[in-house]
Amino acid sequence: MQVRATINDVANQAGVSIKTVSRVMNNEPSVSKTTQEKVLKVVKALNYQPNAAARNLAGTKSYAVAFIYDNPNAYYIIDMQNGLLSACNEQGFELLIHPCNAKSHDINAELTEMVKRSRVAGLVLTPPFSEMPSVIETLEKLDVKFVRILSGSGQSDGRSPCIFIDDREAAFAITEHLIASGHQTIGFLCGDKGHNSSQERLMGYKAALKKHGIRIDRSLILAGEYSFESGVNGAKKLLSKEQRPTAIFASNDEMAAGALFAARLMDIDIPSQLAITGFEDSPFSRQTWPKLTTAQQPTSTIARSAAELLIQATRNQSTENNFTIFTPELIVRQSTQAE
Known part of the structure; x- marks a missing residue:
């Protein structure tokens, strides 16, 4: 040995x-x-x-990064963990996984206790925590470093290093693809109201319709959640309309898989009678049949970048930019385009 x-x-x-x-x-x-x-x-x-754990016990400086999240999508969480771990392992840091309930009335007290108890060097915040002013204020008072992963195109408020996901641009590209494929009546299934990505993706959808002179029909835009069940229920409502849409843009792949399931129950063929798109390129998009057109979001790479920015911040290392922007890339598959 x-x-x-x-x-x-x-x-x-x-x-x-x-x-x-x-x-x-x-x-x-x-x-x-x-x-x-x-x-x-x-x-x-x-x-x-x-040995990061030994260093944490031996000195006043911490060598642990905390990952804070409230997200039911197991694929997203696993990809985030893998990306964070790859950066932490290279830099000699430990990773603390801390799931939370963003709707809890004492979430700020919970985070305060966790930071003090675990002596973390910093935190990586994902939506909705990264978008909650009360959480940001709490961490600032604790004088702990943090990096936020946000939906947007790079308008940083300077309060922390940020990773931006340009959901709006990617949603615009998806909608333009559907329009170019001949669709004029496109339903939109919104994600969780508490996530800014839901609004950004909706704005991208609307911008593409406006560019091509297509009237925005509010009856085709349904509120929902980032879940399979929400996709099923939303699609059933849209497909029960007298003039049903010829395409559905679901705000993530899990919802899109639910929409596809609902269409199958209603004996609607994909893609000849209905085109369906998702977002994120999670395994859901590749496990359905037909496979889903989507926007490829490199979650592991995003997480790795977030960890690298955070570790630089904990070491007070200056960088040219304290933010990075990722734009998910359109991936066209069989759910919108017949072979």
Whole structure:
């Protein structure tokens, strides 16, 4: 069994103090480039990996990142965790997973207790927490670093590093694809009211209709939630109309899968009688038949970028930009285009 190298081993072989090794591993600017290169060479030779948990217990500085979420989509959560973990592992940080109920009346007290108890270096916030002013104010009072993942095109308020998802542009592209395929009557199934992505995707849909001179029919726009059941119920309502739509744009893939299920129950063929699109390119979009046209959202990459921004912030490392923008890419599949 191979004995794991310790910080003492690195310090002895590099001829420096343990404190210097620690500073190098933390990317602190006070270490000269020559010393840094010498220490990192030994680190690589010994395959030394800092124990983040031990570091958290041993000192005042934390080496843990917390992932805060309230999202029923297991695929999204797993992709987020994988992306966060990849960055944390490379940087010697631990990842704390903390699901919460965003509608809880004591959510701010819960987050305050978690931050103090776990001594996290920072938090990655996903919607709806990233969009809740009370949560942002609570974290600012705690003087803890955080990164927000937000729906938008980059209008940062400067309160934290941000990852923006340009849902509006992607929704515009999806709607234009449906229009280019000959559809004029396009139903829209909205996601959760509490998520800004729902509004951004709806605005992209409306903008495409307006550009092509198509009247916005409010009876074709239904409120809903990011769930399979909501997709089923919404599609049934749209498809029961006397003049039913020839296409349905569901705000995520889970809803789109529900819409497809409802169409099947009503003996409506996809795509010859009805085109259906989703959003996000989750496994739902590839597990249905026909497979769903969607907007590919690189969730793991987004999460990794969020963790990298957060770790830079905890180390007080300056960057040219404290935000990154991702625009989901249109993926055309059989649910809108016959083979």
